[in-house]
Amino acid sequence: KQEVTQIPAALSVPEGENLVLNCSFTDSAIYNLQWFRQDPGKGLTSLLLIQSSQREQTSGRLNASLDKSSGRSTLYIAASQPGDSATYLCAVRAAGTASKLTFGTGTRLQVTL
Amino acid sequence: DVKVTQSSRYLVKRTGEKVFLECVQDMDHENMFWYRQDPGLGLRLIYFSYDVKMKEKGDIPEGYSVSREKKERFSLILESASTNQTSMYLCASGTGGIYGYTFGSGTRLTVV
Numbered sequence: 001k002q003e004v005t006q007i008p009a010a011l012s013v014p015e016g017e018n019l020v021l022n023c024s025f026t027d028s029a030i031y032n033l034q035w036f037r038q039d040p041g042k043g044l045t046s047l048l049l050i051q052s053s054q055r056e057q058t059s060g061r062l063n064a065s066l067d068k069s070s071g072r073s074t075l076y077i078a079a080s081q082p083g084d085s086a087t088y089l090c091a092v093r094a095a096g097t098a099s100k101l102t103f104g105t106g107t108r109l110q111v112t113l
Numbered sequence: 114d115v116k117v118t119q120s121s122r123y124l125v126k127r128t129g130e131k132v133f134l135e136c137v138q139d140m141d142h143e144n145m146f147w148y149r150q151d152p153g154l155g156l157r158l159i160y161f162s163y164d165v166k167m168k169e170k171g172d173i174p175e176g177y178s179v180s181r182e183k184k185e186r187f188s189l190i191l192e193s194a195s196t197n198q199t200s201m202y203l204c205a206s207g208t209g210g211i212y213g214y215t216f217g218s219g220t221r222l223t224v225v
Contacts, residue, residue, distance in 0.1 A: 032211075034213045036216070041201075042218055042219060043216045043218040043219045044203065044205075044216035046214070046215065049211070049213040051211060089155075089156070099161075099207075100146060101205075101214060103155050103156040104155065105153070105155035
């Protein structure tokens with residue numbers, strides 16, 4: 001059974017810092033990996049999707065990498081801003097199975113002024 | 114952009130009531146999902162559906178059922194609500210291919 005772990009569970013950084021969020025998964029046979037953002041009490045907003053054949057994806061200040069063989073993904077946020085404060089979730093879709101996603105428990109990020 | 118709409122943002126129901134949570138998507142997606150989210154437990158899959166009238170159990174289906182009579186609508190049913198079903202419920206849809214999945218804004222259900 002696929003298990004997804006995100007470390008750290010919470011992170012507080014001053015504005016302007018670059019930061020890295022980590023996601024690891026136990027079964028490397030994945031179809032793709034998706035990073036989401038969740039604001040308190042709200043739904044999930046998709047940030048980046050990496051297919052299993054890709055190494056990284058970029059969107060603005062965000063860069064996500066994938067090392068499928070080692071079961072790891074990172075989300076890099078450049079020049080963090082207070083508006084980046086949210087919970088970040090990674091989710092993997094397993095290859096060759098139903099299309100469901102398995103989620104990590106998230107990293108709660110606070111960017112302070 | 115794909116839109117996934119959940120009919121209620123907040124609901125308060127009494128123990129034993131039958132509760133319907135509705136989810137509608139506007140992109141003709143085959144796949145639709147219901148998750149619940151609880152502190153410390155993350156998102157857990159309740160049920161999912163690949164097509165009209167098709168459904169499969171997720172990881173925690175006990176106490177729930179689903180209905181998918183039309184492709185755009187996927188309903189989650191709590192047959193007899195209990196306090197341990199107080200949670201945030203999230204619906205998602207997608208093709209599961211290169212475009213990933215889109216989530217609704219969630220329904221915060223409180224059972225008293």
